[in-house]
Amino acid sequence: MARVGFVGWRGMVGSVLMQRMIDEGDFAGLSPVFFSTSQVGVPGPEVGGTASAPMENAYDLDALAAMDVIVTCQGGDYTKAVHEPLRGRGWAGYWIDAASALRLERDSLIVLDPVNGDRIERALESGIRTYVGGNCTVSLMLMALSGLFRESLIEWISPMTYQAASGAGAANMRELVAQMGAIHAGARNHLDPASAILELDRSVGATLMADAFPRQHFGAPLAGNVLPWIDSEMPGGQSREEWKAEVETARILGLADGAVPIDGLCVRVGAMRSHAQALTIRLSEDVPIDRIESLIAGGNDWVRVVPNERERTLQQLTPAAASGRLDVPIGRLRKLSMGGRYLAAFTVGDQLLWGAAEPLRRMLAILRRSGRISVE
Ligand code: HSE
Numbered sequence: 001m002a003r004v005g006f007v008g009w010r011g012m013v014g015s016v017l018m019q020r021m022i023d024e025g026d027f028a029g030l031s032p033v034f035f036s037t038s039q040v041g042v043p044g045p046e047v048g049g050t051a052s053a054p055m056e057n058a059y060d061l062d063a064l065a066a067m068d069v070i071v072t073c074q075g076g077d078y079t080k081a082v083h084e085p086l087r088g089r090g091w092a093g094y095w096i097d098a099a100s101a102l103r104l105e106r107d108s109l110i111v112l113d114p115v116n117g118d119r120i121e122r123a124l125e126s127g128i129r130t131y132v133g134g135n136c137t138v139s140l141m142l143m144a145l146s147g148l149f150r151e152s153l154i155e156w157i158s159p160m161t162y163q164a165a166s167g168a169g170a171a172n173m174r175e176l177v178a179q180m181g182a183i184h185a186g187a188r189n190h191l192d193p194a195s196a197i198l199e200l201d202r203s204v205g206a207t208l209m210a211d212a213f214p215r216q217h218f219g220a221p222l223a224g225n226v227l228p229w230i231d232s233e234m235p236g237g238q239s240r241e242e243w244k245a246e247v248e249t250a251r252i253l254g255l256a257d258g259a260v261p262i263d264g265l266c267v268r269v270g271a272m273r274s275h276a277q278a279l280t281i282r283l284s285e286d287v288p289i290d291r292i293e294s295l296i297a298g299g300n301d302w303v304r305v306v307p308n309e310r311e312r313t314l315q316q317l318t319p320a321a322a323s324g325r326l327d328v329p330i331g332r333l334r335k336l337s338m339g340g341r342y343l344a345a346f347t348v349g350d351q352l353l354w355g356a357a358e359p360l361r362r363m364l365a366i367l368r369r370s371g372r373i374s375v376e
Pocket of ligand 1: 351
């Protein structure tokens with residue numbers, strides 16, 4: 001029975017991964033071992049009604065080396081501290097990682113099997129043992145557009161993102177709700193329809209700019225606001241989140257660097273969960289919109305084309321509607337007035353599912369199915 005070590009399983013992504021694995025019965029036939037960086041010896045979670053053993057030390061290379069597979073959602077610093085020493089001592093197990101640290105390494109592959117299942121198969125055959133989930137917005141964009149990429153119909157894309165608070169972490173989600181609460185508390189006396197609207201407006205504006213307004217994690221108000229910068233600064237003016245779009249897409253699809261330019265602005269908005277993005281796509285040819293829709297719809301089993309109609313858009317194409325679902329809706333599909341090769345699209349998806357946890361649990365399932373790890 002394969003021994004599968006889990007690290008960082010209580011954080012935001014790790015918790016979603018655990019829940020998905022329980023829902024899908026993924027633990028059956030495996031021997032899970034739970035690791036911790038801070039609570040060694042404390043009992044691990046109950047899985048399938050069975051209590052698990054006390055947690056092992058996530059920095060103990062001997063304990064890690066006894067695993068056939070390690071699945072980590074602990075973050076990039078952990079990966080950097082542990083992966084290389086573990087490989088250095090000859091560990092040849094499968095490393096499945098949510099963090100970005102190893103995404104561009106020569107002997108790793110970014111996994112998104114509905115889109116690059118063939119590349120995963122080839123990587124397994126060639127002996128690659130490190131598999132990494134992609135950036136959330138990149139994975140969601142590719143889930144939405146895989147049908148067009150498959151036909152080589154995309155010349156370039158400019159994605160403008162609307163990323164939810166949960167992409168920044170659990171503390172940021174709490175801060176967003178605290179900000180909403182502070183705005184309401186300050187405006188409570190101005191909500192009567194008979195009161196002067198400018199008083200309400202002034203109250204909200206003053207609350208947002210007050211020193212006491214909770215902004216420790218975002219560094220600025222997110223509620224009642226948008227923040228047009230995500231992650232660190234890169235040379236050339238991009239944010240790191242923006243830089244990932246083209247680089248990771250090429251890596252996932254096996255494209256030459258620069259073959260399909262992808263660049264736009266990444267923006268944090270006050271949604272709790274699910275990232276959205278507005279895409280401007282230059283097509284390699286002027287394909288009719290109904291053909292575009294059917295190619296997109298046929299891209300994989302999860303993409304859903306939402307007709308470009310007001311009501312259905314408002315009901316189906318929002319972060320609130322997409323949260324907790326594996327479907328990846330894409331809509332607002334229409335040719336822009338710039339010409340028949342310019343396509344507009346808006347897509348949204350749960351970044352904690354396809355954007356993070358789902359490709360990892362599916363990679364583990366691929367290892368099982370292919371007989372590369374044993375199940376009882
Ligand atoms: N970088 C993403 C965000 C998290 O900040 O929303 C998911 O990769």
